[in-house]
Amino acid sequence: MATAKRDWLPSRFALLLTCVPNLGERQIAQVLHQWARSQVSVNEFLSTPVEKLQSEWGLSSQAATALTSPDAGWRQRFIQLDALVRRYGVQVLTAQHRLYPLTLESFCEQPPPVLFAHGQMGLLQEGWRFAVACSRGASHLALEAVDEIAQQAIREGGIPVTGHNTSPYQRVALAAIRQERPSITVLDRGLIDALGDGLNRPLFATARLYELEFRADRDLALSPFPLDAGSLGLHNQRRDELVFALADVVFAVWVRAGGVMERLCLRAKELGKRIEVWKAPDGTVSEGIRRLVQGTDS
Template identity: 40%
Template sequence: MKGETEKPIHLTQLILLLHNLPGVGEQTLARTLAYIRENKVSPREFLAFTPKQWREQLCIGEAPTALFFQQKEELLTKSRELERVRRLHDVHIFKIGSAAYPPCLEAYDDIPPPVLYARGNLSLLEATKTGFRFAVLVSNNPSPAILQKLDDIVSALASADGIVVAGHDRLPYQKTAIVGHRLGRPILYVLDQGLRCALGANFDRILFAEARIHEMSFNSDVDLAVSAFPIDVPAQHNLQRRDRLVTCFADVLIALDVQPNRVMFAEAKRAFRQEHPLYVYDGGRDGNRLLLEMGATKLPQTPDWVERIKERL
């Protein structure tokens, strides 16, 4: 019987192995995938690398190198099972540098994730074919008046072929997704954890408690869930990465109620400096005022405001 090191291995399995190896972060994974691509190294050839090659050619640290070579068979077995699960549940892997990697991430993320996992309606990654993607930026603890304004804005944009981009575990994101669902629009969920961790063993679990009230099960024919994290990684310190990806996936951003010197303000400011389409509501917390003082575009208040935004996309 063949050992794991003798069995055929595909690149996606190798990516799963490396991304789940403790001590291999985004930068190390990106550098390793670039080396494999530029030097046309096959997965089988990669497995034949020595510890010295890992350390000196790939610049992988001592701890992950030692762990890999001590537990190679077990790690290969685990990655083969992950690859089986990935194929069974139609989870796609997009690696940076490939033609299929979402161009918006390379355009708007200063350090785009080396790997993106996706399950569901992949056409949402091609906004020109299905409508325009939008995200509304709201800091934590919004007032009831802001939540009503959020409903109004999302309703107007979604009714004009807008595709909601949101996370799933903050109240403003959840309200945004609920409005999109109410209007029958697809939702692009950006997760702060692995796909299986969020969606369950069958990758179809309801994503948040209030969604049950609205009968919002995850529909892979309509919606799309994406994550920059290995499929079993729980939510820990991934919130800023999630929020960055939300803004990058959106074709247009609405800063509705952002608090100064917090993540949403930083993302809105970064988007403004990158000339990423951004509109700021003349109201909300002081972050909105600061963005307008920087020269960001005020959200139009005229009845045709949605059409005016769409004309500039």
């Protein structure tokens, strides 16, 4: 007979934890790590006194109080999201899951303890993946280069890893949509906020000119944020980190010196990822790329 603990898959427990207010990534990672090595059932964990949740499980006082509150609204939220996950086949991946991308553990300073995935998981194992690094404020010429580079890489069998709410990211995604080829989109918000309650809304307005629905049969959407989380400023950096982590090749087009893109390009280079640098027709490059190239040559 299955134990009470085994009645809960790690993915379902992880989903529950993402519903608890004031329970951040570090605390979720700690709880999942400790729970995997304990004999504590989920029901026993949920019945743990506030003091023990803090002293033995590493929860903050706010998170422990929210978890044990008898009238906690997050429990109803979990029931609703659990039903949605089952209805649409959303994958809830923890670090122990066989489909969790190992590149996140090697690239990310703090790998996401929970990753929500909707669509074709095989894209994380098939072929080769690429990202295009282009900071905000890039010139029109640089944006045209993004189009050309993405189109060529896709023709050569590359799978783009991109975002959905900046012009460079959208251009990469559109290059795949126009060729009816698959892409991986990392979100800066939860799947529901990005794709709607039916998880089928196109990710941005221009995409609707080509397709009426998100193609879960072809593409993959990933999010390290709770299913119904909105977008916050710091989410952009987390999204960019995952985009670079999942790419085998990075095409650096226009990179602002001292920005997030430069830092991620440097980390990718240090970890042995292939970096391809774009130069304008007159041979000029952005300051961030110049520093990246100098670091490579030194």
